[in-house]
Amino acid sequence: MPIPARSTRVSVKITDVAAAAGVAPMTVSRVINTPDRVSPETAIRVKAAIAKLGYVPNLIAGGLSSRRSRMVAAIVPTIAHPMFAGLVQAFTDALRQAGYEVMLSLSGYGDDEAQVRALLGRRPDGLLITGASHSKVTAQMLTEAQIPVVEIWDVAAQPIDMLVGFDHGEVGAAVATFFHAKGHDRFAVFSAGDSRALARRRGFTEAVRRFGGELIADPVLPAPSTIMEGRAALRDLAPKLDRRTALLCSSDLLAFGAITEARVLGIAVPERLAVCGFGNFELSAANDPAFTTVNVEGAETGRTAAAFLLRRLAGAPPAKQDRVHVPFRIVERDST
Amino acid sequence: MPIPARSTRVSVKITDVAAAAGVAPMTVSRVINTPDRVSPETAIRVKAAIAKLGYVPNLIAGGLSSRRSRMVAAIVPTIAHPMFAGLVQAFTDALRQAGYEVMLSLSGYGDDEAQVRALLGRRPDGLLITGASHSKVTAQMLTEAQIPVVEIWDVAAQPIDMLVGFDHGEVGAAVATFFHAKGHDRFAVFSAGDSRALARRRGFTEAVRRFGGELIADPVLPAPSTIMEGRAALRDLAPKLDRRTALLCSSDLLAFGAITEARVLGIAVPERLAVCGFGNFELSAANDPAFTTVNVEGAETGRTAAAFLLRRLAGAPPAKQDRVHVPFRIVERDST
DNA sequence: GTGAAAGCGCTAACAG
DNA sequence: CTGTTAGCGCTTTCAC
Numbered sequence: 001m002p003i004p005a006r007s008t009r010v011s012v013k014i015t016d017v018a019a020a021a022g023v024a025p026m027t028v029s030r031v032i033n034t035p036d037r038v039s040p041e042t043a044i045r046v047k048a049a050i051a052k053l054g055y056v057p058n059l060i061a062g063g064l065s066s067r068r069s070r071m072v073a074a075i076v077p078t079i080a081h082p083m084f085a086g087l088v089q090a091f092t093d094a095l096r097q098a099g100y101e102v103m104l105s106l107s108g109y110g111d112d113e114a115q116v117r118a119l120l121g122r123r124p125d126g127l128l129i130t131g132a133s134h135s136k137v138t139a140q141m142l143t144e145a146q147i148p149v150v151e152i153w154d155v156a157a158q159p160i161d162m163l164v165g166f167d168h169g170e171v172g173a174a175v176a177t178f179f180h181a182k183g184h185d186r187f188a189v190f191s192a193g194d195s196r197a198l199a200r201r202r203g204f205t206e207a208v209r210r211f212g213g214e215l216i217a218d219p220v221l222p223a224p225s226t227i228m229e230g231r232a233a234l235r236d237l238a239p240k241l242d243r244r245t246a247l248l249c250s251s252d253l254l255a256f257g258a259i260t261e262a263r264v265l266g267i268a269v270p271e272r273l274a275v276c277g278f279g280n281f282e283l284s285a286a287n288d289p290a291f292t293t294v295n296v297e298g299a300e301t302g303r304t305a306a307a308f309l310l311r312r313l314a315g316a317p318p319a320k321q322d323r324v325h326v327p328f329r330i331v332e333r334d335s336t
Numbered sequence: 337m338p339i340p341a342r343s344t345r346v347s348v349k350i351t352d353v354a355a356a357a358g359v360a361p362m363t364v365s366r367v368i369n370t371p372d373r374v375s376p377e378t379a380i381r382v383k384a385a386i387a388k389l390g391y392v393p394n395l396i397a398g399g400l401s402s403r404r405s406r407m408v409a410a411i412v413p414t415i416a417h418p419m420f421a422g423l424v425q426a427f428t429d430a431l432r433q434a435g436y437e438v439m440l441s442l443s444g445y446g447d448d449e450a451q452v453r454a455l456l457g458r459r460p461d462g463l464l465i466t467g468a469s470h471s472k473v474t475a476q477m478l479t480e481a482q483i484p485v486v487e488i489w490d491v492a493a494q495p496i497d498m499l500v501g502f503d504h505g506e507v508g509a510a511v512a513t514f515f516h517a518k519g520h521d522r523f524a525v526f527s528a529g530d531s532r533a534l535a536r537r538r539g540f541t542e543a544v545r546r547f548g549g550e551l552i553a554d555p556v557l558p559a560p561s562t563i564m565e566g567r568a569a570l571r572d573l574a575p576k577l578d579r580r581t582a583l584l585c586s587s588d589l590l591a592f593g594a595i596t597e598a599r600v601l602g603i604a605v606p607e608r609l610a611v612c613g614f615g616n617f618e619l620s621a622a623n624d625p626a627f628t629t630v631n632v633e634g635a636e637t638g639r640t641a642a643a644f645l646l647r648r649l650a651g652a653p654p655a656k657q658d659r660v661h662v663p664f665r666i667v668e669r670d671s672t
Numbered sequence: 673g674t675g676a677a678a679g680c681g682c683t684a685a686c687a688g
Numbered sequence: 689c690t691g692t693t694a695g696c697g698c699t700t701t702c703a704c
Binding site for chain 3: 359362402
């Protein structure tokens with residue numbers, strides 16, 4: 001006795017195409033996935049059937065069978081930040097060209113354990129995660145998932161697998177050195193409260209101390225950073241700006257806010273206040289005055305991370321060179 | 337003769353958990369999906385086994401069986417634009433809370449046929465797409481996919497299914513009316529070249545004509561818009577700014593660029609040049625001068641689109657009220 | 673409340 | 689070059 005269909009036929013499947021073309025389902029599969037193993041005549045017949053029926057292969061079923069989902073998961077704190085928006089865009093573009101779709105997960109600046117679990121349930125072929133310090137559970141899940149993992153935007157003593165990042169403390173120190181070389185001896189830093197911004201702040205303040213410089217303020221502001229926070233922080237700082245001061249901001253948005261408020265208050269930039277941002281957003285180059293900032297190549301990071309994953313997905317073994325420090329550089333403009 | 341395993345056991349599966357807990361696989365499935373249909377004692381044993389083995393259910397397999405992928409696809413032009421970044425963030429947050437993952441596809445400002453095909457192959461349970469005019473093929477694929485679809489950010493004479501958008505021509509006309517009411521009779525508009533920005537431009541210029549106003553310039557700039565384009569366009573316009581003029585920009589980035597360049601050139605805003613942007617980015621409120629813009633509630637659109645999809649995914653039938661025009665409003669600030 | 677059987681739509685593996 | 693067979697890991701369905 002035939003078993004009744006579980007539900008009404010809802011979409012065309014490979015057997016329908018096979019029947020229409022007079023071939024076996026496997027042959028249809030080959031036409032789609034390995035066309036050079038099919039005779040041209042057969043391929044033409046099958047393609048005609050595919051077009052006629054409007055067949056869209058079910059990649060979920062294919063993935064279950066082949067154990068390759070052709071999806072890659074990405075966890076970033078936010079895309080409201082131009083840095084990560086550019087990174088995600090480049091990462092997504094590179095992977096789609098190779099036939100992979102991206103599942104995007106936005107973590108805020110908090111814990112990512114639940115998200116990692118939800119994503120791994122979809123059996124992605126690879127995963128990108130922002131940051132390099134994870135909870136024990138998260139790290140274990142990632143390791144046991146047996147898929148290539150790229151950590152970005154930070155460096156780790158013990159990377160899970162691959163890494164495309166940089167040392168945020170070094171960035172802070174580099175900016176301090178840059179200011180010091182220009183003769184500054186009085187400093188301030190506005191920083192968001194997330195771990196990486198705080199690492200830059202620490203690198204900056206420690207270098208200032210080494211140079212024997214004076215640190216007049218180092219407020220920690222809520223993440224994510226806003227222009228308004230930068231303006232407010234500068235208003236607070238203004239009474240102390242009687243002498244020439246060099247200011248590092250943990251984001252170009254803060255820097256823009258500080259520069260804007262300085263103009264409103266009549267504080268000359270860069271004469272009385274030198275400002276350096278972070279991120280090299282369009283704003284930093286397009287503002288008047290264009291301002292100095294740290295460039296970190298978000299898009300390049302995304303492309304590199306995608307390339308690393310693709311190489312491993314193509315079968316390459318893990319290698320030492322899968323851990324790179326992306327270069328950062330100070331882009332000097334008119335605010336310093 | 338036993339058939340050899342296709343490949344080495346790579347991850348824990350439901351049968352492993354079942355064996356460890358001394359129950360049938362189906363019972364494990366129930367503990368995960370419908371816990372109230374399992375006795376508390378059994379549930380405890382199964383949960384212990386899950387935790388001990390680190391079991392992460394394979395949602396691909398579950399999806400194939402249940403014909404529900406618990407994924408939703410989203411196609412937006414870009415996330416480099418704060419408008420869409422906020423929209424995607426809100427959409428993603430709302431869906432994740434309901435247990436859905438989002439597959440994000442960035443279309444640029446071009447054709448989306450290939451992307452729709454790639455996404456539908458993953459059998460998403462629902463789909464969000466930006467814009468309301470699609471190629472015949474795209475429209476047909478979306479219709480035949482038999483899933484709820486939301487079109488956003490535009491209105492359509494014949495929506496595919498649900499809609500959360502607004503009429504871009506009306507926005508342009510509203511800004512023209514706003515300027516006219518303030519006594520302006522000389523106008524200009526800077527517009528990006530994408531279809532929706534052009535619709536706003538047309539709405540603006542047609543309204544200007546109706547009022548008998550003078551249109552002194554209406555350049556079309558490349559999409560996506562940048563601050564620098566706004567500055568350059570204002571430099572071109574400057575020679576004609578001998579009399580008071582009202583300028584609409586198709587993006588806050590263009591408006592910021594225009595205002596910045598006006599300051600550099602010594603053109604007083606709003607006295608000689610009134611400027612209205614579009615998007616209500618943080619920049620518009622936080623700049624000095626804060627500038628007038630059109631607010632369109634990107635995040636609200638994302639949330640509404642998610643709510644529409646979720647309602648249908650929960651079984652609600654299609655309804656008239658699934659087509660809403662999101663309100664826009666002119667936020668008046670110091671530039672007009 | 674729990675279990676056994678069947679199969680979701682596709683592809684790996686092998687045979688011809 | 690093409691076809692057959694046997695699952696991929698889960699859930700639906702139905703029986704107990």
